Amino acid sequence: xxxxxxxxxxKALEARIAAARKAQDPQPHMEQHYSQAQLAWRMVIELVTxxxxxxAIGFGLDxxxxxxxxMMVIFTVLGFIAGVKTMIRSAKEVERKQQAAADRSAEDxxx
Numbered sequence: 001x002x003x004x005x006x007x008x009x010x011k012a013l014e015a016r017i018a019a020a021r022k023a024q025d026p027q028p029h030m031e032q033h034y035s036q037a038q039l040a041w042r043m044v045i046e047l048v049t050x051x052x053x054x055x056a057i058g059f060g061l062d063x064x065x066x067x068x069x070x071m072m073v074i075f076t077v078l079g080f081i082a083g084v085k086t087m088i089r090s091a092k093e094v095e096r097k098q099q100a101a102a103d104r105s106a107e108d109x110x111x
Contacts, residue, residue, distance in 0.1 A: 039094055046090065047083035054079015 058075030062068040
C-alpha cells in the first residue's frame with residue numbers, strides 16, 4: 001500500500017520528468033521563422049513564374065500571329081491569375097499542416 005509520503009514522492013518525480021522532457025523539446029521558434037521565410041519565397045516564386053510563363057506565351061503568340069501586344073497582355077493577366085491561385089493553394093496546404101499539428105499536440109496534452 002502506498003502512503004501519503006509515497007504519493008508526494010511520485011508527484012515530485014512526475015514533475016521532474018515533465019521538466020526534463022520540456023527542456024529537451026526543440027525550440028520551434030527558429031524553425032517556424034525559417035519555414036515562414038521559405039513559404040514566403042515559395043509564394044513569390046510561384047507568382048513570378050506564373051507571370052513569366054504567361055508573358056512568354058503571349059509574346060510568342062504575338063510574334064507568330066502579329067497581334068502585338070494583345071496576346072501578351074491577355075496571357076500575362078492569365079499567368080498572374082494562375083500564380084495567385086497557386087499561392088492560395090500553397091497557403092491552404094500550409095494551413096492544413098499547421099491545423100493537423102495543433103490537433104496532434106492538443107490530443108497529446110489530453111492523453
